[in-house]
Amino acid sequence: MRAVSNASGCTPGAFCFLRIALLALAVLLPVGCDRLPPPELVIHNGPEAETLDPQVLTGQPDGRIAASLFEGFTRFDPKTGKAVPGLASSWDISPDRLTYTFHLRPEARWSTGEPITADQFVWTWNRAVKPETGCDYSGFFYYVKGGRENVNATRSNTPPELGIHALDARTARVDLVNPTPFFLELCAMRVMCVAPPWAILKYGDQWLRAKPLPCSGAFQLLDWRPNDRVRLARNPFYWDAANVALDRVDILSGDAPNTALNLYLTGEVDYLTDRFLVPDSLVDVVAQRPDFHRFNYLGNYFIRFNTTRPPFTNALVRRAFSLAFDRVRIVERITRLGERPAVALTPPGTGGYTPPPGLGQEAVDAWAGDGDVEVRRAAMNAALDKSTAEARRLLAEAGFPGGAGFPVFSYMYNAGIRLHEEIAVEWQAMLRDRLGVRMELRPVEWKTYLSDMSKLNFDVIRGSWVGDYDDPTTFLDCFLSDSGNNRTGWKNMEYDRLLADAARTVDREERFAILRRAETILVRDEVPILPVYYYTGMMGFDDGQLSGIYATPTDEHPLWAIRVTGPRRHHRRTP
Amino acid sequence: VKYFLRRLLFFPPLALIVATLCFFLVHLAPGGPFDRERAPASPQVEAALKRKYHLDESTPRQYLRFLGLLWERGADGGLHRVEGGLIAGDFGVSLKYRNHTVTDMILQGLPVSMALGWLAFGFSIAIGAPLGFYTAVKRGRWQEWTGALAALVGICVPGFVLGPVLVLVAAIKLHWFPVGLWGSPMKAVLPTLALGAYFSGRVARLTREGAMQALQSDFLRTARAKGLGEATVLIRHALRPALMPVVSYAGPMLADLLTGSFVVENLFQLPGIGVSLVNSSLSRDYTMVVGLVLLYAVLLLALNLAVDVAYGVLDPRVRHE
Numbered sequence: 041m042r043a044v045s046n047a048s049g050c051t052p053g054a055f056c057f058l059r060i061a062l063l064a065l066a067v068l069l070p071v072g073c074d075r076l077p078p079p080e081l082v083i084h085n086g087p088e089a090e091t092l093d094p095q096v097l098t099g100q101p102d103g104r105i106a107a108s109l110f111e112g113f114t115r116f117d118p119k120t121g122k123a124v125p126g127l128a129s130s131w132d133i134s135p136d137r138l139t140y141t142f143h144l145r146p147e148a149r150w151s152t153g154e155p156i157t158a159d160q161f162v163w164t165w166n167r168a169v170k171p172e173t174g175c176d177y178s179g180f181f182y183y184v185k186g187g188r189e190n191v192n193a194t195r196s197n198t199p200p201e202l203g204i205h206a207l208d209a210r211t212a213r214v215d216l217v218n219p220t221p222f223f224l225e226l227c228a229m230r231v232m233c234v235a236p237p238w239a240i241l242k243y244g245d246q247w248l249r250a251k252p253l254p255c256s257g258a259f260q261l262l263d264w265r266p267n268d269r270v271r272l273a274r275n276p277f278y279w280d281a282a283n284v285a286l287d288r289v290d291i292l293s294g295d296a297p298n299t300a301l302n303l304y305l306t307g308e309v310d311y312l313t314d315r316f317l318v319p320d321s322l323v324d325v326v327a328q329r330p331d332f333h334r335f336n337y338l339g340n341y342f343i344r345f346n347t348t349r350p351p352f353t354n355a356l357v358r359r360a361f362s363l364a365f366d367r368v369r370i371v372e373r374i375t376r377l378g379e380r381p382a383v384a385l386t387p388p389g390t391g392g393y394t395p396p397p398g399l400g401q402e403a404v405d406a407w408a409g410d411g412d413v414e415v416r417r418a419a420m421n422a423a424l425d426k427s428t429a430e431a432r433r434l435l436a437e438a439g440f441p442g443g444a445g446f447p448v449f450s451y452m453y454n455a456g457i458r459l460h461e462e463i464a465v466e467w468q469a470m471l472r473d474r475l476g477v478r479m480e481l482r483p484v485e486w487k488t489y490l491s492d493m494s495k496l497n498f499d500v501i502r503g504s505w506v507g508d509y510d511d512p513t514t515f516l517d518c519f520l521s522d523s524g525n526n527r528t529g530w531k532n533m534e535y536d537r538l539l540a541d542a543a544r545t546v547d548r549e550e551r552f553a554i555l556r557r558a559e560t561i562l563v564r565d566e567v568p569i570l571p572v573y574y575y576t577g578m579m580g581f582d583d584g585q586l587s588g589i590y591a592t593p594t595d596e597h598p599l600w601a602i603r604v605t606g607p608r609r610h611h612r613r614t615p
Numbered sequence: 616v617k618y619f620l621r622r623l624l625f626f627p628p629l630a631l632i633v634a635t636l637c638f639f640l641v642h643l644a645p646g647g648p649f650d651r652e653r654a655p656a657s658p659q660v661e662a663a664l665k666r667k668y669h670l671d672e673s674t675p676r677q678y679l680r681f682l683g684l685l686w687e688r689g690a691d692g693g694l695h696r697v698e699g700g701l702i703a704g705d706f707g708v709s710l711k712y713r714n715h716t717v718t719d720m721i722l723q724g725l726p727v728s729m730a731l732g733w734l735a736f737g738f739s740i741a742i743g744a745p746l747g748f749y750t751a752v753k754r755g756r757w758q759e760w761t762g763a764l765a766a767l768v769g770i771c772v773p774g775f776v777l778g779p780v781l782v783l784v785a786a787i788k789l790h791w792f793p794v795g796l797w798g799s800p801m802k803a804v805l806p807t808l809a810l811g812a813y814f815s816g817r818v819a820r821l822t823r824e825g826a827m828q829a830l831q832s833d834f835l836r837t838a839r840a841k842g843l844g845e846a847t848v849l850i851r852h853a854l855r856p857a858l859m860p861v862v863s864y865a866g867p868m869l870a871d872l873l874t875g876s877f878v879v880e881n882l883f884q885l886p887g888i889g890v891s892l893v894n895s896s897l898s899r900d901y902t903m904v905v906g907l908v909l910l911y912a913v914l915l916l917a918l919n920l921a922v923d924v925a926y927g928v929l930d931p932r933v934r935h936e
Contacts, residue, residue: 091714098653171663179656192657248714266723268886294884302794487646487899524654
């Protein structure tokens with residue numbers, strides 16, 4: 041007998057019984073859950089935000105939420121990622137570019153109705169530079185006069201006043217140490233956004249739990265359920281509230297990429313903010329969908345050498361390793377999202393800057409052309425063979441002909457992430473086949489990885505960096521001798537001097553030329569790091585449903601610019 | 616009652632031992648809560664942060680502070696007990712989620728884990744006990760083998776396999792249920808099944824063993840000899856002893872279920888404490904780990920006590936002993 045489908049679409053028999061039993065279970069069992077009214081937009085934001093305090097947060101998920109709650113003198117343009125007027129409607133810059141005078145909007149108010157004043161900016165910036173605040177981003181205030189001294193203040197010394205002053209309730213003057221071409225971008229960063237002094241003084245560290253929470257950005261915080269969601273609502277007092285399209289937005293948190301992708305595909309989530317919300321094994325498949333958008337942004341993957349530990353104390357060895365590294369193999373076989381192979385630290389185009397040619401440049405250039413794939417591959421292989429031969433020569437010069445006598449060393453990376461594991465295995469094979477060198481893999485748990493990295497307890501270690509603002513110094517500053525982010529033990533006076541020179545230089549091209557000289561030392565001469573590839577980001581959203589999300593180099597996609605232009609699609613076709 | 620109170624007296628010292636062990640173990644692990652990929656702007660910032668959360672102190676001193684048994688000299692020169700600590704029921708601020716206290720985080724997550732735990736518990740008993748009993752009654756026939764196989768499958772297929780299969784079939788292909796999240800009865804179905812399947816298999820096997828023993832016992836033969844109907848014999852006389860092994864297993868099972876499951880909560884993106892327990896130990900969130908382990912310990916102790924009391928109710932012999 042032919043099975044007949046009933047109205048609910050299931051066949052009679054055991055299958056239908058199962059469904060009824062499951063439904064009964066769902067209906068009968070008391071589940072204590074309160075339901076929120078549905079939001080207009082549901083965003084998946086990755087891991088739970090550690091904090092939403094604009095002066096304390098460091099993580100990208102935290103920053104994405106806080107950017108909607110707090111604003112600075114400037115804010116990011118959704119299309120270009122450049123700074124445009126925010127709480128300040130205009131500013132004057134002195135001819136020497138060392139003094140900025142910001143004029144606050146008369147209509148600028150907190151979400152609780154109080155006016156936003158210049159005093160509050162002064163208070164917030166002073167809070168950020170106090171070591172007790174625990175602001176990891178307080179290095180951004182080094183550009184402001186007195187900033188470095190305040191951030192490095194000990195109990196025994198009294199630092200000078202920070203270079204921000206309220207001239208009146210609506211005017212603030214900021215004095216800089218050097219002409220800083222990206223200063224207006226810094227003003228839009230979370231750490232420089234104004235926070236409500238009275239709430240912080242009243243509630244201390246728990247001030248973000250204040251109800252209502254005074255917010256200076258386009259949205260206010262309605263609800264924050266850890267490990268579940270943050271609910272935002274439009275801030276009615278925001279100066280540009282008329283152009284904020286969304287009334288209610290839910291921002292979900294969760295660690296599992298499979299679940300995030302499933303939630304998106306079944307229409308529970310409208311917008312996936314990050315490439316890491318797609319499982320590694322599916323990135324190339326998902327990337328083919330029209331609702332997944334790829335873009336290059338300021339981030340890179342590299343490998344750090346411990347330059348205090350032999351044989352990596354020898355720059356010849358480090359250069360040999362970089363020359364023999366097949367970057368195209370990594371982006372083609374492993375990352376598979378159209379990443380650009382990297383031979384320098386700074387991604388090309390950062391703030392209009394072009395990095396110098398690095399080791400292995402010829403192979404990468406041969407691959408980058410538009411011609412026939414096979415021709416390009418052959419050219420690339422020839423270039424790679426040439427650079428490998430040079431690498432062998434350098435290794436022999438360093439005392440290890442054909443890899444003989446080279447000590448077995450270990451490559452450390454954080455365990456549990458397939459991408460890192462696959463890159464490690466590929467590199468291990470490259471070193472064995474090309475240089476005759478044996479490398480052991482040392483996957484360690486995340487906190488051990490961080491702890492060993494900062495203590496220089498490794499031979500070579502995985503590294504990555506995401507730029508904060510669209511200027512090469514966001515990368516190059518990491519490798520200053522006194523930078524906490526250096527983590528290679530490498531110190532170079534010439535490099536430090538060049539970066540200091542660049543900071544004092546006003547002319548853009550001249551400044552870039554100095555930075556290129558510095559970067560040449562980093563990636564061609566001394567090579568404390570081995571660049572692998574530049575990051576490609578990916579977001580998931582339906583063009584027919586959402587507008588106002590653009591590819592920006594700093595991966596900034598302000599929520600105030602996002603509009604719902606079409607209906608939510610349930611059950612998007614699975615990949 | 617005396618027995619109950621005597622057992623209660625053991626709670627605080629046992630909980631204290633667990634908390635102490637956990638406190639020192641988590642402090643022994645490499646790395647700390649403030650180790651991050653981005654280095655702090657200056658050593659002063661790092662030092663100030665450690666000072667603020669007392670991580671610059673020796674571990675024994677931190678331990679005394681955690682217990683609430685630390686006295687410090689105040690501005691007036693006198694000794695004052697430092698506020699908070701375990702004796703005041705205060706676990707402090709979560710070192711990872713610094714805008715939340717540990718108590719806040721537990722209060723947010725526990726109801727979700729508990730609701731899911733009770734659902735899975737109910738499911739396990741409702742499916743496992745009848746299945747186990749039925750297979751024992753139908754001993755030697757095909758029903759026994761089928762039922763036993765079903766129970767075995769429930770036990771053998773782990774949650775991280777069953778969960779994705781349920782999501783793929785019931786949520787993605789058939790669109791019957793949501794793929795995850797929390798907040799409506801429909802959303803609770805798949806997590807309940809994924810969490811409860813293993814336990815219903817265990818309950819079925821335990822019930823079956825208990826029932827087989829009961830069915831061979833002398834008192835059942837007597838009941839049958841007296842001419843009682845088969846249904847009365849089974850339900851009134853065999854069921855109760857058959858459930859005894861399940862009762863002793865129910866305590867640890869419930870403790871396991873109520874404190875949340877990392878796999879199921881992570882898979883369905885549920886805001887419970889199962890995810891927090893694993894994540895907090897990975898991120899060296901000292902205060903959170905100790906708070907959650909202590910909660911787990913107290914739950915386990917309380918449920919074991921409840922089991923012993925239930926034993927007394929179900930089996931008169933235990934009451935006499």
